[in-house]
Amino acid sequence: MDDVAVQSLPDDPRLLKGMVLTLVQERDAAKQERDAAIKREQQAQLRAQQLELQKLRLAHQLDQLKKRYYGPRADKLEVGQLLLQFAVALEKRPVNPDDLAGEAAGQAAGDLAGEAAGQVPAAAAADAAANLDRQAAVRRVKRGRRDIGALDKLPVVRQVHDLNDEEKHCDLGHPLQKIGQEITWQVEYFPGYFARVEHVQIKYGCTQHCEKSGENPQITLAKKPPAPIDKGMAGPGLLAYVITSKFADHLPLYRLESIFGRNGLQIDRSTLSVWAGDVADLVKPVYELMIQRLLLSHVIGTDDTIMPMLAAQKARQARMWIYQGDDLHPYNIFDFTLSRSRDGPAIFLGKYDQVLLADAYGGYEGICIEKQIIQAGCWSHARRKFVDAQKLAPAIAIEALELIGKLFAIEERAKSLSCADRLALRQAHSATVLEQLHQRMLDWKQQLLPKHPMAEAVGYVLNQWKPLTAFLGDGAIPIHNNLAEQQMKRIALGRKNYLFVGNERGGRTAAILSSITSTCRRHEIDPQLYFTQLLANLPSTPMSQLEQWLPDVWKRRQGSGVSIDAPAKP
Numbered sequence: 261m262d263d264v265a266v267q268s269l270p271d272d273p274r275l276l277k278g279m280v281l282t283l284v285q286e287r288d289a290a291k292q293e294r295d296a297a298i299k300r301e302q303q304a305q306l307r308a309q310q311l312e313l314q315k316l317r318l319a320h321q322l323d324q325l326k327k328r329y330y331g332p333r334a335d336k337l338e339v340g341q342l343l344l345q346f347a348v349a350l351e352k353r354p355v356n357p358d359d360l361a362g363e364a365a366g367q368a369a370g371d372l373a374g375e376a377a378g379q380v381p382a383a384a385a386a387d388a389a390a391n392l393d394r395q396a397a398v399r400r401v402k403r404g405r406r407d408i409g410a411l412d413k414l415p416v417v418r419q420v421h422d423l424n425d426e427e428k429h430c431d432l433g434h435p436l437q438k439i440g441q442e443i444t445w446q447v448e449y450f451p452g453y454f455a456r457v458e459h460v461q462i463k464y465g466c467t468q469h470c471e472k473s474g475e476n477p478q479i480t481l482a483k484k485p486p487a488p489i490d491k492g493m494a495g496p497g498l499l500a501y502v503i504t505s506k507f508a509d510h511l512p513l514y515r516l517e518s519i520f521g522r523n524g525l526q527i528d529r530s531t532l533s534v535w536a537g538d539v540a541d542l543v544k545p546v547y548e549l550m551i552q553r554l555l556l557s558h559v560i561g562t563d564d565t566i567m568p569m570l571a572a573q574k575a576r577q578a579r580m581w582i583y584q585g586d587d588l589h590p591y592n593i594f595d596f597t598l599s600r601s602r603d604g605p606a607i608f609l610g611k612y613d614q615v616l617l618a619d620a621y622g623g624y625e626g627i628c629i630e631k632q633i634i635q636a637g638c639w640s641h642a643r644r645k646f647v648d649a650q651k652l653a654p655a656i657a658i659e660a661l662e663l664i665g666k667l668f669a670i671e672e673r674a675k676s677l678s679c680a681d682r683l684a685l686r687q688a689h690s691a692t693v694l695e696q697l698h699q700r701m702l703d704w705k706q707q708l709l710p711k712h713p714m715a716e717a718v719g720y721v722l723n724q725w726k727p728l729t730a731f732l733g734d735g736a737i738p739i740h741n742n743l744a745e746q747q748m749k750r751i752a753l754g755r756k757n758y759l760f761v762g763n764e765r766g767g768r769t770a771a772i773l774s775s776i777t778s779t780c781r782r783h784e785i786d787p788q789l790y791f792t793q794l795l796a797n798l799p800s801t802p803m804s805q806l807e808q809w810l811p812d813v814w815k816r817r818q819g820s821g822v823s824i825d826a827p828a829k830p
Contacts, residue, residue: 313711316652320713324648411447454525457495459484486799489538499539500791502532507770508777508787510750512758533762539791540769542798546809547593547772550779553810554585554593555610558736559636561617561744562605562624565751567596568760569767575760578767580751580774581605584744586736590812592747592778596767602627609633615734617741620724634734637727638741639664645717653714656704660717663697671739683735691732698725747778779811790814 270276428436465479488496505511513529513536520527554560561584568575581595581604597604602623609616609631617636618624628635643664650657670689674682701718708715721728731737751774761767780787794809807813 309709313709317711317713320649320652323651327648411445414447417448451523454498454520454523485796488542488795488799489535492535492538494535496795497792499535499795500788502535503539503773503791504777504788506536506758507750507754507773508781510753510757533766536773537765537769539795540772543776543794544772545803545806546794546798547775549806549810550591550775551593551608553589554583554591555612557585557589557614559586559615559617559738560584560609560612561738561741563619563741563744563748564600564621565748566755567751567767567770568755569598569764570760570762578761579604580748580767580771581608582744582747582751583608584747590779590782591810592775592782594747594751594771594774594778596761596764596771598764606630615730615737617738617744619741620720620727634730634737635727636730636737637724638739639667639728640740640742640745642717642721642724642728645720646714649713649717652712653708656708656714656718659700660697660704663693663700666693667739674735677735679735681735683733686732686735694729694732697721750774750778776811783811783815785811785815 269279423436430436461484462482463479464482470478488494488499494502502513502516505516506513513532516532517527517529562582564579564581567578567580569578570576576598579597579600581597583593583595585591585593595604595608600621600623605623606627609627611631613632615634615636616624616628617638619638619641624635627633643661646657646660646664650661667690670685670693674685677685701722704718705715705722708718731739754770754774761770776791777787780790790811793814798809801809808817
């Protein structure tokens with residue numbers, strides 16, 4: 261402050277105090293205004309970040325819906341992402357100037373300048389595209405007729421086409437002589453048909469002695485095979501066809517009703533539904549024996565999906581669970597529950613205490629702790645989350661999928677090894693990859709906003725790290741749960757075709773019959789043939805011999821030539 265300004269100040273202390281207070285108030289007001297402006301700017305930035313994050317999440321959800329309805333189901337990167345990966349690798353590649361001379365050196369310098377500017381050379385892009393074309397060519401499936409040798413198993417119907425008597429003469433009237441033949445093949449379909457099987461039971465009695473003497477005539481009636489459904493008109497083959505059509509081929513009963521009508525048999529769909537429930541009650545002992553054997557497995561894979569059940573207002577979101585046994589106990593068991601409560605798997609598993617391979621459903625954690633079960637995670641679930649969010653953070657997706665891909669490549673090498681050798685290979689190679697992947701996950705967690713879709717993928721892996729690394733301690737534990745998940749496709753197809761189950765009993769019927777048809781598929785068994793023999797013989801089979809009707813045991817008996825009675829064809 262200069263001397264003139266000082267001399268202009270008043271000498272009165274009160275006036276000076278008033279001026280000072282005014283200046284202080286103006287300073288505080290200016291400071292408050294600046295703070296308010298800074299706060300408004302911070303709030304605006306926060307709102308902008310939230311809007312941008314919401315935009316990313318909506319775009320992510322839209323991409324997922326588009327992929328679900330229109331895109332491929334495979335978890336793989338898009339071509340553009342692969343090109344980006346190639347460009348990143350190309351930028352990291354060292355270039356030795358001594359290897360370049362003259363015009364080639366100048367061209368290389370231009371290419372390097374283009375790379376520095378963030379551009380990929382046209383030749384590099386062309387090489388990448390050509391490489392992708394080669395990979396696509398390797399994956400391309402050859403179309404047309406396949407496995408022609410399988411036609412040899414079909415029955416042969418011989419049709420001989422000959423000339424009539426007039427055509428067996430040449431133009432001059434001389435008779436023609438047979439000099440050979442030409443044979444061609446067609447595959448024909450002959451529709452099935454319904455027939456009434458009339459069971460005639462012959463009666464015998466002692467008419468010569470016992471009846472004349474007034475004693476008991478001792479009438480004896482020849483036995484007939486027991487019916488699968490007591491006093492029912494449906495034979496084993498018809499019931500097997502109904503069960504196979506709905507639970508193996510996913511055909512709704514109203515369509516089956518129409519098919520039967522075209523072939524001359526009018527059966528109401530409600531009757532077909534009752535038949536399915538009766539068959540489920542009949543084969544339930546086989547289903548329960550399969551559960552007992554499955555719970556002896558060292559590793560059980562599990563998953564669940566929605567199974568709508570008809571209710572008063574709208575369909576209830578009941579659940580269908582799959583439990584898949586290991587190779588020593590090869591059974592696929594479905595279980596129906598009214599909700600996704602943890603009580604469902606807790607009751608089903610009972611005293612099981614080995615390894616449960618599953619996704620990140622929260623109910624499994626408490627069950628595994630209570631029952632001292634080792635919980636194993638699925639790397640396919642983890643990989644899928646990075647694939648879904650790849651467009652929002654492509655660099656992270658590429659690196660994460662590359663590291664996860666190394667784990668799957670190691671497993672491919674270990675596929676044919678014993679459990680001990682597989683475990684040694686994992687500890688030698690997979691452990692190093694997992695250590696690197698875990699560190700990168702921690703780094704990405706610090707870089708991303710908490711609600712970013714890619715942050716959710718990273719969080720999934722970090723939260724499930726212990727189950728996801730359980731395979732490092734046991735060579736029998738797979739790194740993914742794909743085989744169990746694949747079995748849920750039959751439930752999804754059924755849900756799409758027949759929409760829902762009518763009640764809780766219908767859900768249990770679907771669980772029992774889906775378990776047996778799924779296990780038949782696992783063992784490459786024709787469910788029509790299996791159910792026909794099962795329903796013809798099970799009513800007269802004692803419980804002590806029930807084991808012979810387990811699908812895997814039945815297949816071995818068929819292959820060994822052991823005779824199993826089957827109903828004769830009409």
